[in-house]
Amino acid sequence: MSKLKVLNYTFQNLSQKNMSFEQVFQHIMQFMRNDPNGNYRLMFGTDSQVHSYYTRFITGIVIQREKKGVWACIRKTVVPRKMTNLHERISYETTLTEEVVSMFSDERKNQLIDIVLPNIYKGASLAIEGHIDIGSGNRNKTSIFVNEMVARMESLGVEPKIKPDSFVASSYANRYTK
Known part of the structure; x- marks a missing residue:
């Protein structure tokens, strides 16, 4: 079994700073273990803001138990x-x-799936989504990039979401780009 190199990134949220990816993954696992019968959406998305001398990018990771809360970090x-x-x-x-x-290797995804798998007949589920801060509307300047970016998300095996359904990028991450 090959070990994927987990990039040495740090993550944060309102209650914790400097979390390693392993700590983020453990938070997600614990969140899901609290209710293995839940309907989960693991969502990723990035937004950016151009400032005077730099451009800030914020990538959000959100695990949502539908109608029952979220855990998130950036x-x-x-x-x-x-x-x-x-x-x-x-x-x-x-x-x-x-x-x-890509840090969510097949092994890690399987660990998450294993939490809900015994309960799928009770309605438990896990969806993995890539939220892209682009829209397909005629008046949207980013519409010409939709096919390219959607294909990139699909190639990773995640369900692509664009505006208005890409709220991790267009709302959650956006809040921290200012």
Whole structure:
């Protein structure tokens, strides 16, 4: 069995700073173990904000037990320049999401699935989603990138979500980019 290298990222939320990926994964496992009959959505998404001399990217990880709460955290990335090219920025947002998704190896995904698996006949479920901060509407400047970014999420085996359904990127992560 090959061991995937887990990138040395740190994550944070309102109650904890400097969490390792392993700590994040353990929080998600514990959240799911608290109710193994739940309907879970493990969601990832990145948003960015161009500032005067840098561009801030925030990647969110959210585990939601439908109608029964969430646990979430973020990872900050700063690029020391203004990234004004929209395609470059959207592509980098997707890359940062892909990096975090890839930390959830098949082995780790199976650990999460094993929590709900004994209860699927009672309605338990787990969906894994990649939220992309783009929309397909005619007036949306990012609509020309939808097919490309959706294909990238699908290639990772996660269900792509775009606006208005990509709230981890467009709401949760967005809040921390300012």
